Amino acid sequence: MSDGLQAADVVVRYAAAAAPAVDGVDLAVPTGEVVALLGPSGCGKSSLLRAVAGLEPLSGGDVAWDGVSVADVPVHRRGFGLLFQDGQLFAHRDVAGNVAYGLAERRDRVARDARVAELLDLVGLPGTQRRDVGTLSGGERQRVALARALAPRPRLLLLDEPLSALDRALRERLALDLRDVLVATGTTALFVTHDQDEAFAVADRVAVMDAGRLLQVAAPGDLWARPASRRVAQFLGYEAFVDVPGAGDAVAPAVRALVDAARTAGLALLPTGGVLALAAGAFVVARDGHPGGARDVDGVVRVLRSRRGRTEVVVDVDGVGRVSALAPAGWTCTPGERVALRADAAAVAGLSG
Amino acid sequence: MPTAPALAPAPQVRPRTPGGGRGARAGWTVAVAVPLAFLAVFFVGPVAEIVGRGFVADGRLDLGGFGDVFSRPRTWRVVGQTLAQATLGTVGAVLLGVPGAYLLYRCRFRGRDALRAFVTVPFVLPTVVVGVAFRSLLVDGGLLGGLGLDGTFTAIVLALVFFNYAIVVRTVGGMWERLDPRTEQAARALGASPWRVLRTVTLPALGPAVASAASLVFLFCATAFGTVLVLGGRRYGTVETEIWIQTTQFLDLRAAAVLSVVQLVVVVAALSVAGRARARTERALTLGGPAATARPVRLREPVDAVAVVVTALTVGGLLALPLVNLVVRSMRTPRGWGLDNYAALAVPQDTLAVSAWQAAGTSVRTAVDATVIALVVGGLVALVVSRRPRGAPARRAVAGLDTLFMLPLGVSAVTVGFGFLVSMDAPLGIPVDLRTSPVLVAVAQAVVAVPLVVRTVLPVLRAVDPRQREVAATLGAAPGRVLRTVDLAVALRAVGLALGFAFAASLGEFGATSFLARPQDPTLPVVIFRLLGRPGAENYGAALAASVLLAALTAGIVAVCERLRRPGIGGAW
Numbered sequence: 043m044s045d046g047l048q049a050a051d052v053v054v055r056y057a058a059a060a061a062p063a064v065d066g067v068d069l070a071v072p073t074g075e076v077v078a079l080l081g082p083s084g085c086g087k088s089s090l091l092r093a094v095a096g097l098e099p100l101s102g103g104d105v106a107w108d109g110v111s112v113a114d115v116p117v118h119r120r121g122f123g124l125l126f127q128d129g130q131l132f133a134h135r136d137v138a139g140n141v142a143y144g145l146a147e148r149r150d151r152v153a154r155d156a157r158v159a160e161l162l163d164l165v166g167l168p169g170t171q172r173r174d175v176g177t178l179s180g181g182e183r184q185r186v187a188l189a190r191a192l193a194p195r196p197r198l199l200l201l202d203e204p205l206s207a208l209d210r211a212l213r214e215r216l217a218l219d220l221r222d223v224l225v226a227t228g229t230t231a232l233f234v235t236h237d238q239d240e241a242f243a244v245a246d247r248v249a250v251m252d253a254g255r256l257l258q259v260a261a262p263g264d265l266w267a268r269p270a271s272r273r274v275a276q277f278l279g280y281e282a283f284v285d286v287p288g289a290g291d292a293v294a295p296a297v298r299a300l301v302d303a304a305r306t307a308g309l310a311l312l313p314t315g316g317v318l319a320l321a322a323g324a325f326v327v328a329r330d331g332h333p334g335g336a337r338d339v340d341g342v343v344r345v346l347r348s349r350r351g352r353t354e355v356v357v358d359v360d361g362v363g364r365v366s367a368l369a370p371a372g373w374t375c376t377p378g379e380r381v382a383l384r385a386d387a388a389a390v391a392g393l394s395g
Numbered sequence: 396m397p398t399a400p401a402l403a404p405a406p407q408v409r410p411r412t413p414g415g416g417r418g419a420r421a422g423w424t425v426a427v428a429v430p431l432a433f434l435a436v437f438f439v440g441p442v443a444e445i446v447g448r449g450f451v452a453d454g455r456l457d458l459g460g461f462g463d464v465f466s467r468p469r470t471w472r473v474v475g476q477t478l479a480q481a482t483l484g485t486v487g488a489v490l491l492g493v494p495g496a497y498l499l500y501r502c503r504f505r506g507r508d509a510l511r512a513f514v515t516v517p518f519v520l521p522t523v524v525v526g527v528a529f530r531s532l533l534v535d536g537g538l539l540g541g542l543g544l545d546g547t548f549t550a551i552v553l554a555l556v557f558f559n560y561a562i563v564v565r566t567v568g569g570m571w572e573r574l575d576p577r578t579e580q581a582a583r584a585l586g587a588s589p590w591r592v593l594r595t596v597t598l599p600a601l602g603p604a605v606a607s608a609a610s611l612v613f614l615f616c617a618t619a620f621g622t623v624l625v626l627g628g629r630r631y632g633t634v635e636t637e638i639w640i641q642t643t644q645f646l647d648l649r650a651a652a653v654l655s656v657v658q659l660v661v662v663v664a665a666l667s668v669a670g671r672a673r674a675r676t677e678r679a680l681t682l683g684g685p686a687a688t689a690r691p692v693r694l695r696e697p698v699d700a701v702a703v704v705v706t707a708l709t710v711g712g713l714l715a716l717p718l719v720n721l722v723v724r725s726m727r728t729p730r731g732w733g734l735d736n737y738a739a740l741a742v743p744q745d746t747l748a749v750s751a752w753q754a755a756g757t758s759v760r761t762a763v764d765a766t767v768i769a770l771v772v773g774g775l776v777a778l779v780v781s782r783r784p785r786g787a788p789a790r791r792a793v794a795g796l797d798t799l800f801m802l803p804l805g806v807s808a809v810t811v812g813f814g815f816l817v818s819m820d821a822p823l824g825i826p827v828d829l830r831t832s833p834v835l836v837a838v839a840q841a842v843v844a845v846p847l848v849v850r851t852v853l854p855v856l857r858a859v860d861p862r863q864r865e866v867a868a869t870l871g872a873a874p875g876r877v878l879r880t881v882d883l884a885v886a887l888r889a890v891g892l893a894l895g896f897a898f899a900a901s902l903g904e905f906g907a908t909s910f911l912a913r914p915q916d917p918t919l920p921v922v923i924f925r926l927l928g929r930p931g932a933e934n935y936g937a938a939l940a941a942s943v944l945l946a947a948l949t950a951g952i953v954a955v956c957e958r959l960r961r962p963g964i965g966g967a968w
Contacts, residue, residue, distance in 0.1 A: 057787060118871050118873050123870070130860065130863055130866045132867075
């Protein structure tokens with residue numbers, strides 16, 4: 043399999059740093075696929091992206107396209123486009139001047155104008171050719187930067203946190219638009235982000251990176267359902283971890299309820315010594331539930347908050363710890379109160395250890 | 396899914412850098428080699444020759460010249476005067492310049508842009524013109540003749556402050572403009588008075604800019620030549636004028652060489668301080684973006700009131716008065732008011748071979764040549780120094796190149812001119828006597844102008860986000876196209892300003908030119924100086940008129956080039 047991008051055992055080392063920024067990463071992006079590189083800031087994902095683009099020298103390993111190494115090919119001959127977080131539009135050129143910058147047909151006026159118009163249509167900014175880029179809003183700038191990066195028809199598009207500088211509503215809308223544009227143009231893309239929702243919205247596969255190494259590469263659904271390790275689960279937003287008890291062990295009612303719910307849902311065979319990862323919503327406030335019996339699951343409410351109309355409570359649960367539980371809309375209580383809970387297997391994932 | 400690609404990476408020792416290829420490497424080599432060769436032949440060579448004459452006698456190392464020169468009380472007097480006037484000139488320029496920077500860069504009022512342009516005028520005026528302007532004001536029978544300041548130490552210091560005020564205003568103002576006003580607002584909200592905010596928040600933040608400006612002003616004051624020569628007469632001088640006197644009047648080349656070495660030590664010390672302060676300024680500047688911080692002047696606020704009063708007195712009394720007086724006096728003739736002095740510029744005066752107009756023509760032609768040379772050399776230096784290479788040794792080399800090309804800014808132009816005189820009979824051992832070539836004057840002026848070009852263009856190139864070049868490369872632009880469409884496109888206006896400064900500096904250059912200009916082709920500053928040295932009201936009147944002409948030429952050129960500058964972008968000066 044040597045179709046598309048192959049990064050093999052890539053090492054990127056900075057002169058001042060003791061540990062390498064990228065430490066032996068293997069990653070393949072087949073033609074037509076969009077892969078998100080997801081990780082906390084400083085994990086080396088941007089360094090990997092820059093090394094693929096040719097902007098950072100390789101200290102080890104190789105970067106190849108269709109099986110041919112490009113490690114010695116200068117940046118401008120690689121045919122890899124790059125979109126920066128802040129767009130990096132050329133302030134001394136107008137919108138059309140920016141978009142046309144990388145066009146092969148930029149000297150042919152008619153062909154150039156046609157292609158620029160086509161690209162601006164594609165990113166939803168028709169008719170803005172003569173606009174000064176200084177007058178564009180943040181979202182418009184990124185759309186122009188995207189049109190500019192797509193203009194030379196790059197065989198691979200690298201996106202370095204292209205939406206991080208925007209506010210949340212715009213980010214969510216642009217993430218969907220971005221996905222549509224990449225699919226419509228059949229662009230192969232490697233997309234760096236620290237935002238799980240963004241990665242899941244845009245990518246076919248997500249590669250989770252931490253401390254210079256790849257932890258797991260999987261399709262969004264698989265990644266969420268089967269995180270490979272506690273670190274991956276933590277980064278995806280799983281907030282508590284519970285060891286699976288042995289058959290005869292005496293355990294807290296909440297743990298028992300979780301294991302039962304997971305078994306019923308056929309989540310996975312849970313061997314003793316395995317771990318259950320709990321996302322927000324692993325517990326749900328039982329409507330009209332009143333705590334009382336020794337076998338009932340309950341928790342003490344610490345914080346009550348509203349998330350887009352729904353009520354979410356932070357509860358301390360015996361044997362589990364502090365988790366976010368969902369409550370019905372309009373439900374309320376006072377902090378410090380004890381509430382009845384039930385487990386929901388949909389927000390629980392099994393880890394092998 | 397197998398993620399390992401089909402090919403096995405070859406074991407590597409050296410990190411692979413996908414650079415721009417062989418062409419780019421050759422280009423950078425040329426960009427470094429051309430300025431270095433220029434500096435080596437036309438600056439380091441001549442200066443080393445002079446330094447050598449101080450240390451070597453009869454082919455042996457001989458420090459006797461030092462003992463001899465330093466045992467003369469005259470030497471100590473000159474060194475003392477140099478340091479004293481440079482210190483006082485610097486203190487004066489900073490004390491007056493900081494309020495000016497506040498008013499012109501932090502406040503908004505009608506005519507601010509015109510005032511900003513006006514305070515820059517003295518800085519670009521030829522030193523000889525500054526000397527003539529102050530002398531015509533302070534001389535017996537002049538407007539302020541009653542103060543008895545003619546030929547005094549005070550007059551020299553005032554002229555130095557006049558000359559360097561703009562450096563402080565522009566350097567400090569440029570930084571002040573970009574300081575985030577919210578820091579000050581936070582301090583006010585914490586209960587600090589405007590004065591306490593100024594003392595504890597604003598001035599400390601401006602510290603590097605003030606230090607950078609002060610060290611530059613000190614440098615210019617310590618190496619002042621034309622102004623001091625015209626104003627100081629026989630009683631006051633600097634090391635620079637003393638080198639000139641020892642060479643041309645006493646013909647004591649060894650003493651001149653020893654003094655050149657002394658000057659070099661002072662200059663290197665001041666430059667290293669300036670360099671460190673500048674590095675801190677540039678670091679500090681990256682913290683805050685350019686902000687629209689100007690607000691209307693409020694005379695009720697004490698800070699504003701003080702700034703307005705100090706700046707009004709400085710601009711009116713120190714800057715405008717000598718210039719207006721110069722123009723008025725140039726129209727006074729022995730037969731009453733009129734333009735006779737200007738008419739006299741068309742005919743050769745006294746014993747001079749050429750008319751002032753012809754000399755002006757020579758000046759302009761020479762300055763054009765010098766500007767072209769300075770732009771090529773200085774532009775290449777700025778380009779190289781603006782890059783931040785990956786390796787630490789390369790980064791140090793780039794920083795060294797930066798400092799190296801600042802040296803001509805401070806090394807006495809007289810030393811350069813003198814060095815040309817003694818070394819250009821056979822440069823690099825090639826038996827081509829350049830001393831009789833008119834190109835030599837242009838080359839010497841270019842040596843002086845190169846640092847101005849570098850300092851004007853460099854900040855703009857440094858401000859270009861490196862990712863702009865990266866993004867251009869990922870769009871398929873080869874290194875040459877990146878240079879043209881990113882760096883050059885952004886720096887174009889700064890290049891215009893640099894052109895103006897280089898042209899003005901060349902036009903007014905006097906120190907080196909006074910050694911090198913051929914008697915039959917003097918430049919305008921040389922003619923003015925010669926006219927001053929001759930007796931008679933007509934010669935004096937012609938000197939004043941020629942000064943006005945030279946001032947108008949330089950100020951006009953800079954004004955045109957200044958218009959090209961995009962607001963908020965460009966060098967500190």
